[in-house]
Each structure stands twice: as structure tokens, then as C-alpha cells.
Amino acid sequence: xxxxxxxxxxxxxxxxxxxxxxxQQRDECLAAIDRDSFVILPHLLPRDMIDRANAYxxxxxxxxxxEERDHPRYHETNIVEHDPVFREFLLYLPALQLSYDxxxxxxxxxxxxxxxxxxxxxxxxxxxxTWHSDGPxxxxxxxxxxxxxxxxxxxFMSDTTHGDSGTLEVIRGSHRKRTLHxxxxxxxxxxxxxxxxxxxxxxxxxxxxxxxxxxxxxxIWHRAQNNRSDIPRTIVxxxxxxxxxxxxxxxxxxxxDLSPYSAEERWLLGEPREPHRWVIGTDxxxxxxxxxxxxxxx
Ligand SMILES: O=C(O)CCC(=O)C(=O)O
Numbered sequence: 484x485x486x487x488x489x490x491x492x493x494x495x496x497x498x499x500x501x502x503x504x505x506x507q508q509r510d511e512c513l514a515a516i517d518r519d520s521f522v523i524l525p526h527l528l529p530r531d532m533i534d535r536a537n538a539y540x541x542x543x544x545x546x547x548x549x550e551e552r553d554h555p556r557y558h559e560t561n562i563v564e565h566d567p568v569f570r571e572f573l574l575y576l577p578a579l580q581l582s583y584d585x586x587x588x589x590x591x592x593x594x595x596x597x598x599x600x601x602x603x604x605x606x607x608x609x610x611x612x613t614w615h616s617d618g619p620x621x622x623x624x625x626x627x628x629x630x631x632x633x634x635x636x637x638x639f640m641s642d643t644t645h646g647d648s649g650t651l652e653v654i655r656g657s658h659r660k661r662t663l664h665x666x667x668x669x670x671x672x673x674x675x676x677x678x679x680x681x682x683x684x685x686x687x688x689x690x691x692x693x694x695x696x697x698x699x700x701x702x703i704w705h706r707a708q709n710n711r712s713d714i715p716r717t718i719v720x721x722x723x724x725x726x727x728x729x730x731x732x733x734x735x736x737x738x739x740d741l742s743p744y745s746a747e748e749r750w751l752l753g754e755p756r757e758p759h760r761w762v763i764g765t766d767x768x769x770x771x772x773x774x775x776x777x778x779x780x781x
Contacts, residue, residue: 485655486688487523488644502526503576506777509584512698516634520658520703524577527694528638535568537640540597540717556609557599560732562719563752569595570744572721573751576775578636581698582723583775585634589764590772592751593633593724594731597640599717600649600710608709611649614682616663617701623669629662629702633724639695640717648690649710651697651718655685658702680704723751727762746771 504512508525515522540557547555562569573592582590600610617633643650654660661667663677682704689697699705710716722731729735735753744752750771760768 485686486690487521488690502529504580506779509580509777512581513584516631516698516700519655521653521655521689521697521699523689523691524696524698526577526696527692528575528696530694532568532571533640533693535566536572536597536638536719537717539566539568540599540640544599557601558596558610560594560596562595562597563592563748569719570748572638572719573748575636575721577696578698578721578723579772579775582634583772584777585631586723586725588769588772589726590723591726591735591753592721592730592733593728594635594720594722594733596732597717597719599640599715600707601715602711602713603709604711608649611709612705612707614654614663614680614704614706615677616657616665616704618662618665619701620664620674621666621671623666624662627661628659629665629700631658631700631702632728633701633722635699635701635720635722637697637699638719638721639691639693639697640719641714642692643690643695643716644692645712645714647711648714649708649712649716651689651705651707653687653689653699654682654704655687657685657704658700660704662702663704726753726764747774 504525512522512524543559544555544557547557559565563573573595598610600608603611616629617635619629619632637651641648660680661678663680664674666672724730730753733753736755737749737753741749741752741754750768756768
């Protein structure tokens with residue numbers, strides 16, 4: 484087993500979330516995802532975003548403890564609306580640059596969630612996850628593996644450089660192996676569980692300080708086990724996908740009032756529109772994410 488470690492915080496620690504990737508860094512990240520199924524971004528998340536997200540999550544966990552004493556599950560989905568800091572995650576420039584690189588202008592938010600795991604020594608923490616891939620379920624493999632249809636960003640809100648933190652583990656390059664739970668042929672069969680496979684070769688434990696950002700392909704085999712340390716392990720996930728794909732937890736078209744949000748946020752959150760504009764898009768639609776193009780295209 485190997486360990487992938489994030490860069491240590493330095494003077495170049497970005498001060499603002501507008502700290503984007505250069506075109507060369509974008510190329511390097513895409514090449515790493517294509518080769519390894521994941522990449523650790525060259526930037527750490529700004530410290531103040533980590534602090535504000537953790538302050539919000541601390542408050543939630545305290546409330547869950549009060550409300551659900553028996554088996555509290557420390558997680559939430561659809562968090563953009565819960566605290567202004569999550570709007571900054573939604574628009575985090577490096578994530579949107581890479582999403583634009585992969586999907587072009589017609590992508591939107593596929594998932595937004597946080598999870599915190601406290602120490603659990605006995606039994607399985609309901610928030611720990613065994614080996615799986617993010618699909619696609621009910622969609623055939625293409626040439627033996629899963630095409631990229633979601634790009635996921637995991638933002639480490641806690642340090643995971645110590646052992647037994649319950650951090651993310653992955654199988655390097657597994658998006659090029661057989662998909663763990665996709666259809667194996669065009670003949671649909673009901674889901675019968677993940678395939679058992681080789682989870683030792685190219686097994687990588689992703690470690691890093693708070694602020695580490697990992698991006699990965701939906702086809703990657705990954706897991707996160709119990710936290711057996713005294714440091715709560717907290718992660719925020721934001722995932723992007725083509726607009727024609729339905730987000731995992733959110734209602735689309737957006738059912739509420741989008742007037743407080745910017746044009747980019749409204750697009751990512753699934754602003755109501757005519758059906759064909761979810762799939763093909765008009766010229767105006769394709770302008771919405773134009774800010775995230777490469778410098779060379781501008
Ligand atoms: O906690 C983690 O980092 C893993 C989460 C995960 O595997 C998932 O949400 O699919």
C-alpha cells in the first residue's frame with residue numbers, strides 16, 4: 484500500500500478562493516486523473532474557508548447530538564443553502580476550471596455534502612464506506628470500463644496525516660479496470676452487489692493536512708473506513724456532472740427562489756428551463772460557465 488500526500492502549507496497558501504489553476508496545472512491535473520483516477524490539487528483550500536465550514540459543521544454535530552442521541556449520523560447533503568461558505572465551495576475556481584475542461588460549458592452541481600466521523604473502535608460507523616465506485620449504476624461499461632461522467636472534489640476539513648484517521652483510500656488507475664457496479668452488457672440486470680476484486684494492488688491511502696483537495700473520476704474504486712483516532716475526520720464533497728445527469732440528492736429544476744444567487748450559481752443549482760436546454764443548451768446557456776475556459780481560449 485502506498486500513501487499519496489498533499490503539499491505542505493507554504494507561503495503560497497492561497498489567500499482567496501479565486502486562486503485558480505494555470506493552463507499547465509490544468510493539463511497536469513487532467514493527465515493525473517486520466518492515469519491514476521485521482522489527483523491531489525496543487526492548492527490547499529484557504530484557511531478561512533476551512534474554519535468557517537468547520538464552525539458550521541461543529542454547530543450541526545452539537546445539534547445532532549441533542550436531537551438524535553442513539554445513533555447520530557454526522558452528515559448533510561444539499562449544503563449550499565446552509566451557510567454562505569458553501570457558496571464559495573460551489574464556485575471554487577480550480578474545481579470549476581477542471582469541470583469545464585472535462586465537460587465543457589454544460590455541467591452543473593451533482594452533489595454537495597459534508598461528513599464527519601468521530602472515533603469508532605467497535606463495529607462499523609454508518610458513515611464509513613466499503614469499496615465501491617460512483618457508478619454508473621444501470622449503465623453499461625464502455626469498452627470494459629466506466630466513462631467519466633462525474634468529477635468529484637473532496638475537501639479535507641481535518642488533518643489526515645496521522646494513522647487510522649478514516650481517510651479516503653483508493654485503487655490507483657481503477658477507472659480503467661472493470662466497473663465495480665455497472666452493467667456488464669447492454670442487457671439490463673437488477674443490481675446484485677459490487678463485484679469482489681483485487682483491492683491490494685495500487686492501493687493508495689490519501690493523506691494530507693486540512694485544506695487538501697482531491698479530485699476523482701466516478702469510476703475510481705474507493706472507500707473510507709472507521710476513524711480510529713481521536714481527531715474527528717471531516718470532509719466536504721462537491722461533485723459536478725453534465726446538466727443532462729440528475730444530481731444525486733437535489734431536486735432539479737431547482738424548486739425554490741434562486742433570486743439571491745448569481746447567474747453562475749443559478750446554472751449550477753439547476754435553474755428551471757426548457758427540457759432541451761438540459762441536454763443540448765443554447766448559445767446563451769453555454770456562456771454561463773465561460774469564465775472557466777482556459778486562458779488560451781479567451
Ligand atoms: O468519506 C469519504 O471520503 C468517502 C466518501 C465516499 O466514498 C462516497 O461518498 O462515495
